[in-house]
Amino acid sequence: MADLLPKLLSFPPHPPPAKPLSDQAYDEGIREQIDVVGKLTESKLLQQTSGGEHALDVINPSLNSIPYAYILLANISAMRKANSKGVDFETLWDKMIGFLVSFDPRQIRYIGEEFSAIVDAVAGLAASNRQSYLAVAPIATALTRLDPTGSMLTTHHLTLVKLALESRNFAAATQVLDKFILYVPGVPTVTKPKFICDMNLSPVTFITDKSKLTGKFKYVDVLEYFLYSGMIYMGMRDWDKALQCLESAITYPAKENNVSKVMVDAYKKWVLVGLLLEGKLLPLPKSTSSGAAKCYHVMAKPYETIAQIFESGTASRLKSEAEFGVHIWRGDLNYGLMLHVLSAFQKFQIRGLANIYSKISIPEIVSQTTSAETGNKLPTPQAAELLIQNMITSGELHATMSTSATGPSILTFSPKGQVLTESQMQRELAGSTERILALTKEIKQTDRLLTHDKEYIKFVQKQKKHVKQGGSGDQGIGVENMDWNDAIEDEDIMGTMY
Known part of the structure; x- marks a missing residue:
């Protein structure tokens, strides 16, 4: 050597x-x-x-x-x-x-x-x-x-x-x-x-x-990356990033609307994560093709039912529906996520009180909200105080709670939400600027690659021809119309459905 x-x-x-x-x-x-x-x-x-x-x-x-x-x-x-x-x-x-x-x-x-x-x-x-x-x-x-x-x-x-x-x-x-x-x-x-x-x-x-x-x-490898990334963020309770990753999977181009099993799995999780973030069934992203949307609605019907009950139903009905479909959630490996949804129901009820009250006593909160985990109201004001304090500490609720020796504790909602300090604001701005500059550079490269792609050029020419023949230039084009996606090989698409 x-x-x-x-x-x-x-x-x-x-x-x-x-x-x-x-x-x-x-x-x-x-x-x-x-x-x-x-x-x-x-x-x-x-x-x-x-x-x-x-x-x-x-x-x-x-x-x-x-x-x-x-x-x-x-x-x-x-x-x-x-x-x-x-x-x-x-x-x-x-x-x-x-x-x-x-x-x-x-x-x-x-x-x-x-x-x-x-x-x-x-x-x-x-x-x-x-x-x-x-x-x-x-x-x-x-x-x-x-x-x-x-x-x-x-x-x-x-x-x-x-x-x-x-x-x-x-x-x-x-x-x-x-x-x-x-x-x-x-x-x-x-x-x-x-x-x-x-x-x-x-x-x-x-x-x-x-x-x-x-x-x-292979086609499925890309989908799995986004699905697994979303699951990692779910494990970290970072619902916002989880939703972004799952969205990348459910909107990924699919040939002739052949949504794969991975895409359906991602959609089911996307529905539940959307509940944890917004408390309602979110509309599908605009880039989702109409054919894919139809498949999702059919294959994930039990999940959409849960979302609808979460948004406008009662705690007891949500609990009952979740228990009825437990074999579905377990089979899809979404049982743990469903438990988070049940836990979040009362938290959204508490946050919703801010639309009605500026201040409210803890006993009133107990009387006006119900747990979907048990189907009952919280047993004591102390249990409600603990739940609310944990929500405030975790940033889920922008409010303050004051105690009194002679009366019940009072929750005061913050009208402005979370307030960042000047240093926090500066860090947020600096981080956003850095990400924008990096993305701008890569997007320019992406645009150049796309405009030189032969299949994409054929697609654009086809659209121009359609306009000349009297068609609309703005069709809200879905993936099913993009001929340039035909380059995806059939054997790379997982056709397994539920």
Whole structure:
């Protein structure tokens, strides 16, 4: 290994030259290095240094990601073969994690297959040892390093959400899930970049199935990512983000209105999450095709019935309907979510009192609201005070509660809702500005890709022809009219219905 180290560490130059390498020089240098390292046998990559050290202890993964990745994979292979020349399991695990959180994102673009193999190894080893939670944070960090915009969906995203759901390590995945997905692999009109080391490139140009930084996607994979992301946010009680993710699934383009089982599952959860957010059955997004909407209404009828009762019915009727359909909620894995809906019913009743009163006593609240969990009123004013105080503390209710030694406690509703401090407002504005600027840049790229897509151009020409023949130019076009969606392969669409 001693004679190999100079070759392995020859690129990129360190310390960096005063004048940074051009993209062309960088591209040539790194390809030469990969050509050298890629020809080394596993036995050579496993050799120790002259001082008896493992190469993984000598090479810095953040400076020399290419040779480190190859040596790491050689050790992973040795472990699977029970080859004693590799490092022990605990050391190897630490090295794999260290690599994922520190690799050079510029270098990694050139070794997509090796990067993906390391991600898969981390996920597989964690799952096989029933410690999936250990893999969530490093894989999330790796995806963020690979694509700081987070706008490109990869097969590793799907691995991430599955691990997070399996281990209930939700928070560690949100650095990836919080990003807006704008692209999926397989965009046909992407122009191949001259040098993939150009750090100004959009992720859609270098994260492709050909670069091996992601695997190939099937139609159902995209839907599952949005569904599982929504379930993660549900686990965190972040109903707003959960609703956004589920909405991405239910509005996803479907060929000839063939909504899949995943889309129906997402809609059922979307109905219940909408109740937790707004207390009513939300209207479907305008981008939902009419055919898909009809399917949803038929297949999720019991859920819509619950929503209608929640909005205008009584606590006892809601409780009865929920108990009657318990086999449905359990079969759909929505029983826990239904319990949240029952718990939320009285909270919405309490919040609704703000439309009538500015102040109200706790005994009056007890008399005017009913729990859908029990079908009865709260047993004591103290129980109501505890519920209301928890609502105030969690931000579910904007009000103050005052106690009196001589009379009942009084709830005073805040007419303005939650008031942010100046520093909180500044952080909100700064965060919003940053997100808008990032999205604007990616949306420009998306527009360019779309306007050069042959199927989309045919669709636009068809619409223009329709207008010339006397049709309306504004039809509220649904997915069923978009011929350019016919490119979705039939075998990639899950046709299983309830």
